[in-house]
Amino acid sequence: MSAQDYSTLTGLFPGEVVTHSYVQDVQLPAVGGRPGAGTFALITLDNGLDHRRPSTLGPNTLVELKDVLEAQRARAAAGEIIGVGVTGKPHFLVAGADLSAVKGLHDRESGVLMASLGHDVYSTLSDLGVPSFVFINGVALGGGLEIALNANYRTVSTGAGAIGLPEAFLGLVPGWGGVYLLPRLIGPVNAVKVMIENALSNNRTLSGAAAFKLGIADALFEPADFVEQSLAWAAKVITGKVTVTRPNAVSEPLSDANSAAWDAAVAGARKFVEDRTANAAPAPARLLDLLEKGKYYSKAESFAQEDLALADLIGTDEFRSTVYAFLDLVQKRGKRPAGAPDAKLARPVTKVGVVGAGLMASQLALLFARQLKVPVIMTDIDQARVDKGVGYVHTEVDKLLAKGRISPDAANRTKALVSGSVSKAAFADVDFVIEAVFEELGVKKQVFAEVEAVVSETCILATNTSSLSVTAMAEDLVHPERLVGFHFFNPVAVMPLLEIVRAPKTDDAVLATAFETAKALRKTAVLVKDAAAFVVNRILGRMFGEITAVFDEGTDAVTADNALRPMGLPMSPFGLLALVGLPVGQHVQESLHAAFGDRFHVSANQQRLIDAGKKGLWEKNDDGSQFVFEETLALLSFGNTPSTGEEVLIRTQDALADEIGRMLAEGVVAGPEDIDLCVITGAGWPMHLGGITPYLDRVGASERVNGRLFHPELAA
């Protein structure tokens, strides 16, 4: 198709930040230094903005690239050029399709057009009449990497970060040739690793060296003269001085061995997807369907199927939800928390005190020492506990050192930063004290009274409480304005979320310091009101309540624990309860019940398990399958109103819609976006459902319970 045929599509995006295709003729440095190898057209993809604004691909960008490539094809036919190369502005080849543009494609027709536009442009690159090259100088994600895959040859920079095909994670397929070209270029096993395993493992990407090792690129050069060396290499390829070998490539027709490997790779990937996502999102399976059937596809056949798959997936809620969760929440809102005061009000934190030396306190001490790089003092009631806490930090630092995650100097520095004391007098010159002592109001108030007697007037006091009232904790303080909730999630080093709790008297400087500290700790901070259990634990508690309730009512364990699989949770409810610890879970549940009443069910059966010293409901067979001991069941008592899985799911959806509706009405957070950001970063709930509120909208729970959607603006 001609560029004209895409005018309806390009017209939809008048405000697109176009990544331009600038062409320069380059005299290829022939081997031996003399010019004369010939003229090479070098295309630079550049959106004209600095490194904070990656180049992306929208319809206008693609049409411009197509025009430029067509012009080169004509020049090649006229004998004017001997090759064409594509590279990017510093740090980026292209970071992929412009997701906000793709998200905005509301009708299927536009989706098909967008998919075929990409194929159209990229096919030109692979068929210019002269060899085509892509020099992967930096970030090359999704459609950005597919540009490279469609070229005849590729080089990559050792300085290139983030190379990958994240489509399966985003809710799409690498449908601009990736799913066809990658398995043929690097073999099906490697291709599945890149397209499925990496994409679904927190969107992991490849370094330049790793991409070269897999065979994605034919040559690897260092950044200092990457463009020069890539051009010199291209000259050698064109003049036959270098012959490119691709040991991982799969040639067609497929050999029996390759065919079998192909099938095995697909089967292995299906298992992986099942394990990771419980098949709750459509994109990975669709990708694997394409890959499986694509074994015998011609390129044209595959491209046609890719167009259809892309058009289908662009229209899915899962894709839109992922863009919402990934782009709007994690990438944007997570970096600019709603309601955070002006950062200029923040006070410096040059020394930190941690009250307590238990496991949570020790994790906090490690985090503060590693990230803030300031002295951290831990206190506890006796020297043995203090020594254990400091010892934990030192051991963890040694583990990081052994794994090569930190240098010996950094290990020495971090260890030296953490010290312990049995006296809170050691807090005299700290700027920030956080407590992680026993979860009981009286204990915490006592601790803060002791701390306040020692520290300066401006020292900030933070509590890691998960269920107590911060307001009540501040009541007897001389300076109640200095207390703020700082609620981490376990394991502290892994979970990104930090709920920052503002009590009525917490002042702006304290809150600003809390947010700046969260940023320095590399946590995703969300501002929450002082309401029982804040956000994540309240939502989890409501969910646990429903599942334990149906269990107590007589629903069998398998049905109860698997009913929520469509919600794509990282762990089943009973599995998660066992991990958290049944007594802790029960304690939280009781406090929620105390705060909110009967809508938070406190399970009598769970208490029986705790009393019997059980760690959880499930036991594991040697093969990993789960069962419940008969003797465990014998401890429990059940009602006679079992539910089906479907009923459990709907009941839980409605309960969550109800609870979240109440939380928003109470002003616990600024909006449903913060609820979603919390469950994604604090509980690992899936991005393809947008966290939870877009899902509740979609399944009808929001309207059933609240009479309206959480996101009327997202409704197509």
Place this chain on the structure above:
Amino acid sequence: MSHNRQVRDVVFVDGVRTPFGKAGEKGIYAGTRADDLVVKCIRELMRRNPSLPPERVDEVSIAATTQTGDQGLTIGRTAALLAGLPKSVPGFAIDRMCAGAMTAVTTTASGIGFGAYDVVIAGGVEHMGNHPMGSGADPNPRFMSERLVDPAALNMGNTAENLHDRFPAITKDRTDAFAVGSQNKLAKAYQDGLIQPDLVPVATLKPEKGWALNTVDEPPRPGTTVEDLASLRTPFRAHGRVTAGNAAGLNDGATAALLASAEAAEELGLPVKMRLISYAFAGVEPEVMGIGPVPATEKALTMAGLGIADIGLFEINEAFAVQVLSFLDHFGIADDDPRVNRYGGAIAVGHPLASSGVRLMTQLASQFEQDHRVRYGITTMCIGLGMGGTVIWENPHWDGTAAQSSAGAVGSVSETGSVSETGTASEAGRATEKENAA
């Protein structure tokens, strides 16, 4: 160690440079960093000499006249790190204005001779677009108040006009003719593929243009005629003689060379393109700085025990045509002597101040390889504030025949054979043989 110390032979292994650009917004290196230009040269040297383990480089000495911004922060060290040399390789920055790279070579060569280094990288850079000549300088007012230096001496163009005053025989016609010759000789050298082998292609990125690859010098104006030059204005003096056509321009570029002790070169299998015989720097009145190469050359010849007639090839930097002609007149060499600047000079190719010294050496090395009848050659240049520098080199490819000599040693101080106490070329040669035998 300090007993029985012997001076070691120093050899020039290899030299490269970036294509030179015109300074200013439209120049090829507008928007490109000076340190990046040096890095390209160092990396090319390492690529061209794969038998040299990077950790065997003992020093990186990089010259820049203005040592601020992208030419600051001890550029020899930063360039070594940016080039990916091991962190164990040290580096330093050095400055003698136009003779910066030459001084980087002579200083590190002395270190080799002394036994402090086996292998060094020496070079220079000047991005005159980023660092206009004299920018940021703060001349001491005593220069003026005590008349230590004629204020005119701080402007190089004025010193060139002064040189015309001192040597009335050097007319504008002669300088223009010499400049045209420089352009023609460079064009011929390009045509014969003699320049390109030692150029490092440099990719540059400009807004709204994309990446370009620079593989040739930007300043040359091949086909320039004396008529073209006659009409140019004389910016330094009304109705003067010095024009943009008979002087080097304002340029951006970088150079780097690899030097080694003769023993290290042999051990590591590195080529020997030239052997260092002697070097000298000398001062003159700053207001006629262009005459500097004359005393510097006389001093270097004396040390080497050579006469001007022994020199078969001259690479003299063409800051100004008048300054080259004053040198040639002094030694009785014709303006168009074929031994002088065979590949043309800075008038055609450009003169990114502190980088040029190594360009002269790289070109002399190429000519040595082309012409085995020549035994000795010199690289020489004038230096701001009244100095000159000269390095005398021996051709390892010399076939034993008598060097071509078209001029007498008019005005030369020493005659061939008068051995100075600092050692002679032949002694140096024997020392090498002894070392090798041992």
